[in-house]
Amino acid sequence: MNFHVLTLFPDMVRQGLDTSIIGRAMKEKHISLETVNIRDFSDNKHNRVDDYPYGGGAGMVMQAEPVYRAYCSVAGKSLAAEKGRKPRCIYLTPQGKVFNQTMVEDFAQEEELIFLCGHYEGIDERVLEEIVTDYVSIGDYVLTGGELASMVMIDAISRFVPGVLSNEESAQFESMQDNLLEYPHFTRPETWHDKKVPKVLLTGDHNKIEAWRWEQSLRRTKERRPDLMEKNKTLTVAYFSPTE
Ligand code: 6GU
Helix, strand or coil: CEEEEEECCHHHHHHHHCCHHHHHHHHCCCCEEEEEEHHHHCCCCCCCCEECCCCCCCCCEECHHHHHHHHHHHHCCCHHHHCCCCCCEEEEEEEEEECCHHHHHHHCCCCEEEEEECCCCCECHHHHHHHCCEEEECCCCCCCCCHHHHHHHHHHHHCCCCCCCCHHHHHCCCCCCCCCCCCCCCCCCCEECCEECCHHHHCCCHHHHHHHHHHHHHHHHHHHCHHHHHHHHHHHHHHHCCCC
16 A cells, blocks of 8 residues: 655654554555655745635635645556556545544555645645545544644554554454444453452453453443444344344
8 A cells, every 4th residue: 555645744744654553564565655745846936835815814725736736746656547547635624524444444445545634724625626536534623734634544544454464463353343342451460459350351261251342342332432332223133133
């Protein structure tokens, strides 16, 4: 998977992803990360890339041309271009579709993804119309720019790229996989601050342990994320309903 990030703050994106599992995945070439500084494509001697909004109002707007040139510098040499297609280009915006695990797995099927990070009040609508294929938000709150959101997406998507996770890392029960939250975890010591590890986990009875964990997952989801239980209901009803 090749990630390309168009941004005014390339260092932020590079430094943020150059650690731990994603850093290792880059060293081992399971994924690649190219950052493109939109400012390098400014068309004036002051390297400005923003201007006042038509119609007035607060804040500045990023101009279409530098964004378009930055995009072309990536898209022109892309794998999609070789096949006569347009690469997928994701604009990070609170006005996008809210990111979830289903979208993670869909994006992970691509060979390359272009992320466009805006700043100030946003980007001239005309260039968005020409290049953006997906509008994505990472939640209902407002960030100062798209960089952190692109990093969140790259992290989540990379986990689904073959080779990025070790066997042990991917064998873990996946929270969200079944719209359920994960069960609680415990490690040594057996007693900490007068709290004991649940007895069942010390029995070595794997059927019993699995049943307990399933029950804990359900309980936790009901309590913390009742909205997810609603989604599960449909599945559960469909699964258990006699068809004839
Ligand atoms: Cl993707 N971008 C910005 N700027 N703010 C956000 C967001 C994205 N998702 C939630 N808030």
